[in-house]
Every structure is written in C-alpha cells, then in structure tokens.
Amino acid sequence: MEINYCLSCGTVLEVREIDGVMRKACTACSFVHWGNYSVGVGALIERDGKYLLVRRAQEPGKGNWTNPGGYIEQTELMHDTIRREVLEESGIHAEVTRIVAVRDQPRSIHNVYIAFAMDYVSGEPVPDGEEVDAAGFYSLEEMADMKVAGFTRWLIDVAQKGETRGLNADENPIVPMEGMGLFRV
Template sequence: MAVNFCMSCGHPMETREVDGVERRVCTACGNVHWGNYSIGVGALVFKDEKMLLVRRAQEPGKGKWTNPGGYIEQLEPIEQTIVREVLEETGIQAEVKSIVAVRDQPRSIHNVYIAFEMAYVEGEPRPDEVEVDQAGFFSLEEMKDMELASFTRWLLDVALHVDKNGLTIDQKATAAGNGDVYFRL
C-alpha cells in the first residue's frame, strides 16, 4: 500500500528517486517514507532443563507451540519489550541474558526478529487466554510429540548449541549514552 499523505505534516506524498530507489516523499516538507518495518522479539527461557513454550490462540500459527514473544512498542527499549511480552503471555518473570539469534524477513512489511536467551526469575506458567491458550515448561522429550512451529524448532537448536554467551548489554556504553542500549559480544 502506498503512503499518500505525510506522517509529519499531512501534505500529499509523491514518488521520487532517493538514494537510487523510488520512495514516497512529502511535497511540502520533504519527509521521506523509508518503508514499512516491524521488530519482533522472542524469548528462550529455560528452567530445570525445560523450555518455556506457549500455544498460539490466534493466527498466524494458531494451535502451534512457540516461544513467547511479540512486537516492540515505539518508545520501548527492546530489553523491556521481551520482559513485558514473557510476563504478559505466560506470567513468568524473566530477565535478559543475551541476544542469541536474529531473523531477517524482507517483505512488504520488513520484519526483523531478535531472539533473547533469558534467565528464569519466578512464576508459574499461565496463558493470557488472548494470544496464547496454553503455557508451560517442556523437556526435549515432551517436545517431540508437540506441534512446534518450524522457526521455534530452529530457535531451540540455536539455544542448545550456543558456543558463546551471545550479544550482551554493554553496560558501560549504555550508561554513557542518551537512553540507547548497546549489545556486543
């Protein structure tokens, strides 16, 4: 879908070449619409050698088991997003340990998905009954008979074969910044 009006000033947009690509540009203020993007996050939370999973109650993937996750809010730091999503969907308190995987899906709405390894803090799994209808910790043996989403199977493999700690928050750079959070090996 084409962007017809400027999100900054409300004037009409037109197509112009910017940086060698046709883009929508405001006829009044020159604001460039760079594209449609979404950032998703997912949690890999383990407790007693079992992984936290949820069964989706909505499409896409209704009925499939996945790791908890969701989408970042406009002004929400990403490490707060994943903590919030895990708590909302499962009632589990968890904290970020590291980033262990990134998936890039260049489509009409370009999606980037960031998977976090998280430390279990407390709580018993309970589904939110909106996005998920079941939640629990499951062993590898139990997962064999479950309908896991293929991407979740890939993330499970990532979690089981992490050679390093993944990307962790660089506390020094983050503290010196302007609210930005930096992750590094």
Template sequence: MKDNKVLLVRRAIDPGKGLWTNPGGYIEQHEPIEQTVVREVLEESGVSAMVKEVVAIRDLPRDIHNLYVAFSMEYIEGEPCPDGMEVDAAGFFSLQEIEHMNVAGFTRWLVDVAFHGKNQGLIVDQNPIVPLTGYSLFRVSTHL
C-alpha cells in the first residue's frame, strides 16, 4: 500500500495473461519466504518493500497442491515499472480504480483484505523461545 492505493501488476504471460494481480512468485530452494516476497515484488514491479505480516492464506488442493501465503508490506521506495517479461504494466491503484480493471479473482479477494482487514496478521517472530535456525516463524503479535 502507498497513499491508500495497492500495488498491482498485469500479467504478460500465462497463467493469467492480461489479468491484474498482486506481485508474487515461487520460493527458491533455501530461500526464506519473506526474502522471496521482497525479491518478487522488486523483480516484477521495481518497488522496494518490507514484509510486515501474513494477512491471508489460500489452500488450493489439486494434483500439485498449492498453498499461497499473502503478506502486507511496507512501501520503501521506487516507482512501479514492469519487468517486461512476466509483467507488462504496474502501478498503485485505488479501490475505485480497481473496480473497473480486469483483476484476477484471488487478487480481488486480497484487495478486500488490504482495504478492509481489521486485525493485525501474523508477524515474523524475531525472538522465538527456541532457536530454530533456518526456519521462518510467524505468530500473532504479543504487542497489541
């Protein structure tokens, strides 16, 4: 989010060619998920952002089971610029603008979460009670 607008990118390839979606992608081997999110947002949109919290999970059971983890992020810097390979357009859009765009269904749901979510999501546990090196741990904040 930036100035009450959400970052979206338009897919230049399938799946979802021509649809506006949130930036995202696959986790590389041995890459912590929060680094994946930062990397994918930067690669697809040219925007630097920092992970704040997990706000939603989508479970898609099928032959290759997919689990999608959605994060809210804090904008750091950069103007949206598509990568020209996976994405052919990028920008920050208001809820009113999004209503008239060809937005993917899951992304519409995430936009609703972004604009209307009332609770703090799961945050990175910086100091777990047990040292679990190499893990990405997220928990409900103890500082409400």
C-alpha cells in the first residue's frame, strides 16, 4: 500500500527530493513521509539448558519452531512488548536482561528486529492456540530433529556464544527519563 495523502492535513502528496532522497511530501504543510518501518522483538529464554520455542500456527512461517516474539505497539516500550508477547504466545513469565542481537532488513517495509535475552520467572509452556499451536523448552539435541527456523537457530547461537554480555537494561540512569527504555553496554 502506498501513501498518497498527507496524514496531517489530507492534501495530495507530491514526490520531491528531501535530504538527497525522493520522498512524498505535502505541498500545504510540513509533513514528509519518511518511509514504512516495523520493529519486531524476540525472546531468548533458557531454562535448565533448554530454550523456549513456539510453533507458528499462521503464516509467515506456519509449522516452523521459533523463539516467541512480535511487533511493538506504537505507544509500548520494547521490553514491555516482549514480556507481553512471551506471555501471550507461551504462558511464560520472563524478565528482560539484555539485548543480544539486532537484525536490519531493508525492504518495502523496513524491518528491524531486536532480540532480548530474558530470565525465566514462572509458568509452564502453553500455546495460545491462535498464533502458535505448540510451545515448550527444548535442548539443542531435541532441536536437531525439529523444523526450527534458520533465524531462530542463529539467535540461539548468538545467545550461547556471544562474546559480550550485550546491551543491558539501565534501570537506574543518572538522569530520570520516564517513559523510555534505556540499554547500555
């Protein structure tokens, strides 16, 4: 889908060069359509040497085992999104510890995916029956015989072999900044 009208005033947009890129912009106000973006988040939760996986019940990836995750809502902090998605998809309560990987995927809707290591808190895996039809904790040996998505395999490898601790949640920044999710090395 393409944007043709200004989201601020409703005027027909024109294409013109802005910052060296051809962009749609309003002729009546200052609105510029900077592009289409989506931000996804995913969880890597380990318990007793096994990782939490869910089996996709819908496209894309129907039938594949993946780490739980989803897309952030407009007014939701990333770490709140991933806690919610994990709980919705698997019934597991978990807390964010750090960011361990980022995927940048330019395309018609530019996708950025942020993977979080999370500490298991409580619960037993139960699929939501809508987005996922199975959920459980699995060892690497068990995963060898499962249809685990390649990106999920890569994320688990990153979590296991990471050379650093990743970006850690900054719970006590030197200056209070309400409403922001802050992470630091």
